[in-house]
Amino acid sequence: MPVTPNVAPGAPGIPARWTSSAKSGxxxxxxxxxxxxxxxxxxxxxxxxxxxxxxxxxxxxxxxxxxxxxxxxxxxxxxxxxxxxxxxxxxxxxxxxxxxxxxxxxxxxxxxxxxxxxxxxxxxxxxxxxxxxxxxxxxxxxxxxxxxxxxxxxxxxxxxxxxxxxxxxxxxxxxxxxxxxxxxxxxxxxxxxxxxxxxxxxxxxxxxxxxxxxxxxxxxxxxxxxxxxxxxxxxxxxxxxxxxxxxxxxxxxxxxxxxxxxxxxxxxxxxxKGLLPLDRHAVPGTNFYRVSTAVLATHRSIATPGAAVASLSIPWGFDKGDDDLGGYHLVWPRDLVETAGGFLAAGDAASALQILDYLGSIQQPDGHWPQNAWLDGSAYWPGIQMDECAFPLLLAEALHRAGHLPHARLAVFLPMIERAAGFVVRNGPVTGEDRWEEDAGYSPFTLAVEIAALLAAADLLDACGKPDAATYLRETSDVWNDQVERWTYVTGTAICGQVGVEGYYVRIAPPDSAEAGSPKDGYVPIKNRPPGDTNRPAEQIVSPDALALVRFGLRAADDPRMTDTVKVIDAQLRCDLPQGPLWYRYNGDGYGEHEDGAPFDGTGQGRPWPLLAGERAHYELAAGRREKAASLLAALEGSAGPGGLLPEQVWDGADMPERELLHGRPSGSAMPLVWAHSEHIKLLRSLRDGAVFDMPPQGVKRYIEAKTVSPFRTWRFNNKIRTVPAGKTLRVELLAPATVHWSTDNWATAHDSQTVENDFGIHLADLAVSGLPKGSTLTFTFFWPGAGDWENVDFSVISGDQDSQQTFPR
The missing domain is CATH 2.70.98.10 (Beta-galactosidase; Chain A, domain 5)
Structure with missing residues (x-):
């Protein structure tokens, strides 16, 4: 073979591209x-x-x-x-x-x-x-x-x-x-x-x-x-x-x-051989359980134990070049916790513990996690998502509850738990972006994760001898849980009339500017932009994300608000395919191939997600419909490509063989999606156990069984409420010590309340205004002793009715 180092012509070559994301192995x-x-x-x-x-x-x-x-x-x-x-x-x-x-x-x-x-x-x-x-x-x-x-x-x-x-x-x-x-x-x-x-x-x-x-x-x-x-x-x-x-x-x-x-x-x-025997052989030749467990293990790092990427693929890679260095081979904290849940469901607690260790190593000093990151924890995208900051708390508590995180080991994670819980309580409940990395506002999914995570963290802090901090987390959870419907449930819309329901939970509700206000005293800025590529009013955007309220134990599966929402989800988002029903992420989704099958290029049309069939199956199991959950397991597995790998999305249009798009088969999106395989494993475990494997018990006991409500309503600079329901105490929360100067008679008389700092660096003052008549106005401002000056702005809150959902004309 000649070895003369002659340089080939044509430097530097055509623009580089990756390749198909439709992996078969x-x-x-x-x-x-x-x-x-x-x-x-x-x-x-x-x-x-x-x-x-x-x-x-x-x-x-x-x-x-x-x-x-x-x-x-x-x-x-x-x-x-x-x-x-x-x-x-x-x-x-x-x-x-x-x-x-x-x-x-x-x-x-x-x-x-x-x-x-x-x-x-x-x-x-x-x-x-x-x-x-x-x-x-x-x-x-x-x-x-x-x-x-x-x-x-x-x-x-x-x-x-x-x-x-x-x-x-x-x-x-x-x-x-x-x-x-x-x-x-x-x-x-x-x-x-x-x-x-x-x-x-x-x-x-x-x-x-x-x-x-x-x-x-x-x-x-x-x-x-x-x-x-x-x-x-x-x-x-x-x-x-x-x-x-x-x-x-x-x-x-x-x-x-x-x-x-x-x-x-x-x-x-x-x-x-160390995993639980959750094998089923419904389809000859493919053991989907062992495919899923192998997918999870294959996506782990070797040099950095506990790290795992979301997928060894680049969605529509054949159309992506060097400006998309990350693809999906990055760490998403949300996906990583879901992966840990898959390991835990399969009986591999050691891998789940490694993931918790790794998450602790890449947590940022203020308590949050990057939206996504390289293995060393350096951020790839610059955003912050509140559910990703809360998910690790759920993992820690699940491991502790299952006996895999004994007290001595739990103490090692206490700083991580405190920082994460502190970040969530300081910056929630509005999400930086929803779980799909898109829109900001009040999201049922993010709210469910945040509330469940704070309750989980409270149990962990109790176990570590910190009852005061635990009490505050539960009080905050109660305040937020009380307002889920006010923030995300709508009635009287055109969709209500079309489907024949009283109301439903929306995908995401943009924060009202009068409530969100501008950041103050170190609160993390939250992006406030209208819902992505839909150009629809918030009340017209629905998503299976609302099922998270059941998955995380905050609402009963047979709650009429949930059953009505499910009817709306099915009317708007269900797609019947040869393998069974799948669901779209939300109406108006733009993440998917174009109508002509051309690859997603920043715009497109969202396609059905097999993952969402797994989430729906868990809802059906929570509602006591095991056979329906089992049929959805078959639809999930029936969405797999060659080799049993689960795609992010499947093609819902007519066959386009020239673009390798076949009806009901994997689209050009990521495959395998590790999150989908984790959901598959958890569903197998849930069906075996006859109960949702990863449902946190705290919310069920507190909100569904005990029907706990909060005596408080919270005002803060990143959530400036305008009304306080009758009978509620107004809790003012700040990130610096202050004197709250307030009046209920337009400053004819005034009162001063000193804030008290809690374990999370939040300065509280509870204003005893629960006895105010309806329509009364509470006016207040702040003196900041650290700066030695006044806020020079008056804020007001009106005493009103009890909370209600949003109502729109039909």
Missing amino acids: VGTSLSPAGRIWFTISHGILNEIYYSRVDSACTRDLGLIVTGAAGYFSEEKRDATHSIEPFEDGVPAYRLVNTANDGAWRIEKRILADPARPALLQEITFTALRGAADDYRVYALLAPHLVNAGMGNTAWVGEHEGKPVLFASGRGSCLALASSLPWRTGSAGYVGFSDGWQQLHNTGELDAAYQRAEDGNVALTGEIGFSAARTKALLALGFGATPEEAAEHAFASLKQGFEPAANSYLQNWRNWQ
């Missing part, structure tokens, strides 16, 4: 020495991650078959594909790619070497038409070593006299070696001089193209197949230097496939 070795995560789609390897699960190092690695008379065939485009795991719960795969024209068949076995950072592919080529010598088979590899397409360098070289395909970028290197040595090799710029262009245009590789620097590059090598040698082992090694990467690749080749496979299988068998 994901895997890793569960070995600290491995540090490789891989994905499979369309019969070939897609993104491979090294040495961190948030760092993609390749776009794809597939094969091209050429022959006489200009024959050119690419296995990912020109073949039918099948995939199966080695065994249940082991994400090592057998692939069979059969040419659509009947000319050839390629069989593969793929796994990561547990002994070192190398990926192994055992490839068998069979000529179905003609003889093996009539064809030539090439491996085509697109390095993305810098977690992006541009900025990579590729070259053809040698290691100890053996030909190797190399690439490097930003301190990482790869080396692709073959047990049947490369006959020829080429390095080129994508779209101009890469091997695909050469083989497609001329049928040959240009031996002069030996190097492509600092661009969007590709490597191509001809595998030395012959009539007598139809099986080859490819090893893709990684390292900090080219030499190290090559050493790993050749060490794997020398070891061979079977020893690596035996070790890989044993790692996964050992982990799977």
Whole structure:
């Protein structure tokens, strides 16, 4: 093989793109020495991650078959594909790619070497038409070593006299070696001089193209197949230097496939055998439970225990470039807690504890968590979402309640718990954005998580000997729970008339400006923008998110407000598909393919989410309808793609095979979505137990059974209420000490109340105005002793009726 380092033409190549997010397999070795995560789609390897699960190092690695008379065939485009795991719960795969024209068949076995950072592919080529010598088979590899397409360098070289395909970028290197040595090799710029262009245009590789620097590059090598040698082992090694990467690749080749496979299988068998037996075999050939558990474990970090990414995919990746470095291979605290819940439901409390440890390590000093982050905790998106700040509290309490977080260990997490609870009480209940990273306001989902989390934290603080702090958290939960309907429940709307209900919970209600006010004294600013891409009034936007009020134990499943809301959800959002009913996120959702099937590009049309079938199933189970919940489990599993992986969304339109969009099948969104697999595991556990597995008990006891109501109504600078119901005490909450100067007779007389600081740095003053006649006005202002001056603004609150929901004309 020539080694003259001639640089290929066409630098730096066409703009880089990722690849299909519709994965059919994901895997890793569960070995600290491995540090490789891989994905499979369309019969070939897609993104491979090294040495961190948030760092993609390749776009794809597939094969091209050429022959006489200009024959050119690419296995990912020109073949039918099948995939199966080695065994249940082991994400090592057998692939069979059969040419659509009947000319050839390629069989593969793929796994990561547990002994070192190398990926192994055992490839068998069979000529179905003609003889093996009539064809030539090439491996085509697109390095993305810098977690992006541009900025990579590729070259053809040698290691100890053996030909190797190399690439490097930003301190990482790869080396692709073959047990049947490369006959020829080429390095080129994508779209101009890469091997695909050469083989497609001329049928040959240009031996002069030996190097492509600092661009969007590709490597191509001809595998030395012959009539007598139809099986080859490819090893893709990684390292900090080219030499190290090559050493790993050749060490794997020398070891061979079977020893690596035996070790890989044993790692996964050992982990799977420690899980609860929630297996079901409703669909022959696929054990969805073991697929889901393997998905959860595959998305974990090795070097950073407890960290796990949301998906080893980039939604609509074939249309995304280097400006989307994160994709979904980032840490979302919400998704991570949901992942922990999946581990806990499967019986792996140790993994859930690791996640709690990790969350403590990336918590910010003020108590919040980043909206999403790289493994080291550095934020990717700049937002703050209140539910993500509350979810870790629910995880801590669930572990403690189940006996996995004994008192001595709980004390270690006490600072994290106090900071998180403090952040929530200081900055809730308005959400920075809803759980879909979109609109700000009062969201039933976020409210449910916040309230349940504060009750959970209160129990933890009680266990740690902090009853005063616990009491305050419960009092705040009560205040917020009392107002859920006032904030998010509407009656008398046009939809009420259409569906025949009294009212329903809306997806999100923008905070009233008179209540939200401007931040003061350190309150975190909350974005206040109208509902995203709907241009609809808030009362017309509905979402299955309202079911969270039941899931988190705040409202009974048979509460008439909930049952009416369910009717509205079904009328507006249900989509009946071949596998069963699924639901849209909300009416007017713009996150999905366009109507013509074009990929989401910042705008589009939301499609049904299998995850929401799992959430609905939990609601049905809470309502005592187990059979209906079981049927929705079947719809959830029936939404899976090849290999049993669950997508973020499925296509709801007519078949568009030219865009790979089939009715009821996975769309171009993320697949697998780890959150959906966690929900699947929890649903299996809930069905086994006959009760919702992750429903916190505190809200059920306090609000559904004891029907607790709050004696308070709270005023603060980020929630300036305008009325206080008759019989309620007005609680003023500030983030600095103050004297509250107040009057109930337009300053004819005045009173002074000193604030008292609590455990969370909040300064309280309870104004005894519960006996004021209806319509009376309480006026107040503040003297700030720290600054030595007055607020110079008067605020007022009117004594009014008891709370009621929002009413709109039909």
